[in-house]
Amino acid sequence: MPEVNTEKIFASFLLSVEQVTSIDEFNDLEKEYLGKNSLISEERKKLSSMSEISRKKYGKVLQELSTQISERLNQERLSFQSKFFKEKELNDNKDITINWYKDLGSREHVLTSVMNEVVDIFSAIGYTVATGPEAETSWHNFDALNTPDWHPARYESDTLYLDKNLEQLLRTQTSTVQVRHMQNNKPPVYIVAPGRVYRSDQLDATHSPVFHQIEGLAVDENLTFSDLKGTLEYFVQEFFGKGIKTKFIPHFFPFTEPSAEVLVSWKDGEWLEILGCGMVDPNVFQHVGYDKNSQGFAFGVGVERLAMIRYKIDHIKNFYENDLRFLRQF
Amino acid sequence: MKVLKSWLNDWIDISEISNEDISEGLESLGFEIEEQSDLKPNYSNIVVGKVLEIYPHPNADKVRVTKTDVGSKTYEIVCGAWNFDVGAVVPVALPNSEIKDGFKIDKRDIRGVESNGMICSASELNLWDDHEGILILDDNILPGTDFSSIYASSDYLWDIGITPNRGDCMSYLGIARELSNYFDKKINIKKSKLNPSITNILNTNSGKIKECNSYGSVEIENFKVTDSSFLIRYRLSNVGTRIINNVVDITNYILYDVGQPLHAFDRDKLFNTVSVRKAKNNEIVTTLDSQKRKLTNDDLVITDGDKPIALAGVMGGLETEVTDSTVNLLIESAYFDKVSIMKTSRKLGLISDASIRFERGIDFNIQKYGLEQFLMILKDSQDIKYSELSIDTKNNIKNEKINLKKNEIKKLLGIELKDSFIKKTLKNLMIDVEIKNDNIEFTAPSWRYDLDRPVDLIEEFAKHYGFNNFSSNLPQGLYKNEKGNFWKVKEYLSKILISNNFQEIQTLSFVNKEMNTVFNPEKKYVTVFNAIDKSNNYLRSNLMSNLLDTYIFNLQQNNILNSYFEINTVFNSSVDNTFNDVPNQNVVLGFITSANLTTQDIRKSDQNIDIYYVKSLINQLINDTQLEPIIKPGFHQNYSFSIFKKNEIIGHFGQLSTELQNNFEIENEVFLGEIYVNKLNLNELKQINYKPLSQYPYIKFDLSFSVPVEFSAHLIVDEINKLLSKNENEIEIFDDFQHENSRNLGIRIVTRSYEKTYDDNETRQILMKISDSLEAKFKITLNSGNND
Structure with a gap:
């Protein structure tokens, strides 16, 4: 009985495999050696006309060959494929030192991100955001904050007014929000009030007619100077980093007593002022209709100052010119 | 205020305390240290010399030749100053010495005479500005003495800030009082011992007004205007005061030393009772600086009889000024009302060391002590005669x-x-x-x-x-991480814009009139009464003008970006909605974008920015909005829309009018919009209406309708949604083709039932139902030849 030479077939298969140049050719090979019209299939058809012993024997031979080819084929296919993709990747070698996609902006303004950061720091300890008008009454900006009517801050050289009777003005401090908020809310109060404030200054390297502050106010039972201190130490560490040192030095503000300025030790060992604070003056509580025994503390941070210290920004003017060369750096 | 360590040491013994400890003390007491410096002589090899001979220079008229004894030797030195004579004791810069600014002095030939060094003025030694000439020293200093040994040549200087509530610390006495508790050291109050030997010839009093609580004075005779002592000039120059003459210097010295401003009159120019009153309106007094000052009833004047002779507490008068020929003095030591002095000095723009102290409040009980200290210093250097002190006080001020x-x-x-x-x-x-x-x-x-x-x-x-x-404690509020609706809306909207490549900006709130009128011609504007820049005296009524400015500005800087936004307040003069006592103010989000800017890159974004893009951006920012066309100044006739949410107007957007685009010389179409942040609620913005997913396969077909040119495409979309309201649908316009008066709209419908898989027959029925309904309802025609 004629039998195919399995070794020869397998050898011929191996020869074909070696010549494969693309992944599709494995399918062709599969068809050629294992498909309907392959030699193995043809031989299988003959099995039915064989004696049982021959059939079993020859069937087994064919099966072994078929398995051998099939396994080898898969093995070769996988290795070809893996080699093929590796090579494909190696050939795809762009020079990524080119910035094809230019930096296209899409950022918060640096003042906004500093404000957001400060708000987040305080909201984590239970402070909510309060707002108030930027065009204010002189009463809210000065009188309610215990600033006497002869105080220099009220001069037209310092404050921008909206009318000749000097009854309305552009707020010079976000402390006005304290007053508005307490007029409408009972204690306990824990608020931060970020926003714009205005002074009569020309825009130059160190001055701006518009700048930003974040006011903080806490009024609650038994709040003391120690609480004020702990709160601002927490803020400084969150904003500037855990290692930074702070010190409190006495200062004067009409609307707090005792009043202090907070300084932080900056990288070169220099002490920099970053905020003013104090225990809310009893006169302020009286003006907003709070009980005279109320107790609490307030603080105000300059947003531009925080940004300038942190990023070593030299000109306050940069914040308001909106030159993308500046804005894109943050 | 500048604080010199050696001077402070007069009041409190700090000689053994380190400068660092003193700095720490000052700061912890609330004196902010603005600057501090170690004072070292700014010269070397300067000795004291005595001029023995003076003779003319053979070849020059403007200089003289001296023979000067410098201790070890006698040198011939040429000198150009004429304010000294034989016998004068002067500082001499020897050959090989250094004066101010590192200037080297050596032997030098001056027109044929060899000059062995230089005789120095005070300014050449960096002591103080003195235009009189050579610095004349005390006669009894021996020639050859090292110049740096004759006064505190090394010293320490602090420049400290004094808060406005602490006028009492604007003197050495005041600072010493504070430090005395800090270092637990006693204050040395300087004693005075006086022997009055003349009687007053003038009467002085504090007048009838409450604004002058005390008026003290003393008369001095046999006085001569000359230089003040070396010590006084050294101290005053270091605290930044100009050196004038003995009487002015000593009054300044007392002001710094004890905090009492004094004023000196030439007594021989006074004839009547010296008193204090309020000025009459339009009364004029000529002050020391030769300015005629027109006064009002708020100002205080010192009078001779009825005649005003000085602006009380602010500046003396020219007529009664002490001059070189003055021989008799009247020294004034008064207490004036704080507010009154402040108003006058601010109004006239005359802010002096004296006026600042009066306006912050001087010791109401120190007028006598100030005069005594003045006399103690003056009588030490001159053989003067003086009267009893006259102190007229109303005793109006009392601490409760x-x-x-x-x-x-x-x-x-x-x-x-x-x-x-x-x-x-x-x-x-x-x-x-x-x-x-x-x-x-x-x-x-x-x-x-x-x-x-x-x-x-x-x-x-x-x-x-x-x-x-103090110990530290961290109290916490109840509502943690609850920033409030306004702040959260702001963060929410800016996050979306930033992810769409918009850059946030912050612009000033002041604009010129045109920047308001261009977009809001109808608005009543808010103006700044005392604007810094008179051309920008308007508060902005919109953010769009600033956005346009920034857009153009950056293009001019070759900064290529087409999308910006700003969130800030805009103003108009109607009453505010929340606060009824201030002008109307709203926080607005303004944005600008434009068709893509050409760049030199070979790769470009495939996003085309047009009015459709902006519309979809609005939808991304705020869900469930409706648009309605609106004619707005500054905007395109057709492409300008109000944005509604729940029937409330919450903003608007559109294309910049082509005329303005042309006027601003902008190449691309520009789109602008404003969203009223205060009207948005974060919970609504984030509201999600979940629709379950259908488990059945979709059917999809494209339809083309022939529609009128002015037809609104969303009508079809809405209608189909209505017809298929029980299904899960995606319906979109995929084509809009116009040619002359014909227009074809292509609509793609993808729909899934929630209940079953549609067979061919059902699909056909759905298709028929849609096309028939649309044709009937909108009088439009289904174009033949379209199908799934």
Whole structure:
């Protein structure tokens, strides 16, 4: 009985495999050696006309060959494929030192991100955001904050007014929000009030007619100077980093007593002022209709100052010119 | 104020205390240290010389030749100054020495005469500005003495800030008082011993007005205008005061030393009673600087009879000024009302060392001491005669007794203070006090204006206890991480814009009129009454003008970006919605974008920015909005829309009018919009209406309708959604083709049933139902040849 030479077939298969140049050719090979019209299939058809012993024997031979080819084929296919993709990747070698996609902006303004950061720091300890008008009454900006009517801050050289009777003005401090908020809310109060404030200054390297502050106010039972201190130490560490040192030095503000300025030790060992604070003056509580025994503390941070210290920004003017060369750096 | 260590040492012994410790003390007491410096002589090899001979220079008229004894030798030195004579004791820069700014002095030939060094002026040694010529030293200093040894040549200088509530610290005495508690050292109050030998020829009094509480004076005869002592000139020049002559220098010196401003009149120019009154309206007085000052009834004047001779507390008058020929003086030492002096000095723009002290409040009990100290210094250097002091006081000012309960200290500060600390602090600060059980009854001393409530004394304790010695505690509010709707909406909207490549900007709130009128011609504007820049005296009524400015500005800077936004307040003069006492103010989000800017890159974004893009951006920012066309100044006739949410207008957007685009010389179409942040609610913005997913396969077909040119495509979309309302649908316009008067709209419908898989027949029925309904409802025609 004629039998195919399995070794020869397998050898011929191996020869074909070696010549494969693309992944599709494995399918062709599969068809050629294992498909309907392959030699193995043809031989299988003959099995039915064989004696049982021959059939079993020859069937087994064919099966072994078929398995051998099939396994080898898969093995070769996988290795070809893996080699093929590796090579494909190696050939795809762009020079990524080119910035094809230019930096296209899409950022918060640096003042906004500093404000957001400060708000987040305080909201984590239970402070909510309060707002108030930027065009204010002189009463809210000065009188309610215990600033006497002869105080220099009220001069037209310092404050921008909206009318000749000097009854309305552009707020010079976000402390006005304290007053508005307490007029409408009972204690306990824990608020931060970020926003714009205005002074009569020309825009130059160190001055701006518009700048930003974040006011903080806490009024609650038994709040003391120690609480004020702990709160601002927490803020400084969150904003500037855990290692930074702070010190409190006495200062004067009409609307707090005792009043202090907070300084932080900056990288070169220099002490920099970053905020003013104090225990809310009893006169302020009286003006907003709070009980005279109320107790609490307030603080105000300059947003531009925080940004300038942190990023070593030299000109306050940069914040308001909106030159993308500046804005894109943050 | 500038504080010289050697001067401060007159009042409190700090010679053994390090400069660092003093700095720390000053700061912890609330004196902010603005600058500090180690003073070292700015010269070397300068000795004292005595001029023995002076003779003319053979070849030059403007200089003289001297023979000067410098101790070891006698040198021939050429000198160009003429303010000295034979016998003068002067500083000499020897050959191989150095004067101010590192300038080297050596032997030098001056027109044929060899000059062995230089005779120096005060300014050449960096001591003070002096245009009189050579610095003349005391006759009794021996030639050859090292110049740096004759006064405190090395010293320390602090420039400290004094808060406006502490006028009492604007003197060496005042600072010493504060430090005396800090270092627990006694103050040396300078004693005075006087022998008046003449009688007053003038009467002086404090007038009838309450604004002058005390008027003190003394008359001096046999006086001569000359230089003040070396020590006084050294000290004054270091605190930044101009050196003038003995009388002016000594009055300035007393002002710094004890805090009492003094004024000197030439007594021989006064004829009547010297008193104080309010000026008459339009009354004129000529001040020392030769300016004619027109006064009002708010100003205080010193009068000779009825004639005004000085602006009280602010500046003396020209007519009664002390001059080189003055021989008799009247020295004034007064207490004027704080507010009155402040108003006059600010109004006239005359802010002096004296006026600042008066306006912050000087010691109301120190007028006599100021005059005594003046006489003590003057009589040491000149053989003067002087009268009894005349002090007319109304005793109007009195510090009241105030009670502080001890438990209030702990309540406010959170710390327990020991009785011993309380007692020691009060004693050192010279605060009169009576402590009974839990009550502290105190009276502020005559120099303190900041101690009239219990809380003022608590502050004093806190300060002297040391702020940095307090413990720290962190109280927390109830609502953590609850920033509130406004802030969250702001964050939400800006996050979306940033992810769409918009850059946030912050522009100034002041604009010129045109920047308001271009977009809001109808609005009543808010103006700044005392604007810094008169051309930008408007508060902005919109953010769009600033956005356009920034857009154009950056293009001019070659900064290529087409999308910006800003969130800030805009103003108009109607009454505010929330606060009825201020102008209307709204926080607005303004944005600008434009068709893509060409760049030189070979790769470009495939996103085309047009009105459709902006519309979809609005949808991304705010869900469930409706648009309605609106004619708006500055905007395109057709492409301008109001944005509604729940029937409330919450903003608008559109394309910049092509005319403005042309006027601004902008190449691309520009789109602008504003969203009223206050009207948005974060919960609504984030509201999600979940629709379950259908489990059945989709059917999809494209339809093309022939529609009128002015037809609104969304009508079809809405109608199909209505027809298929029980299904899960995606319906979109995929084509809009116009040619002359014909227009074809292509609509793609993808729909899934929630109940079953549609068979061919059902699909056909759905298709028929849609096309028939649309044709009937909108009188439009289904184009043949379209199908799935």
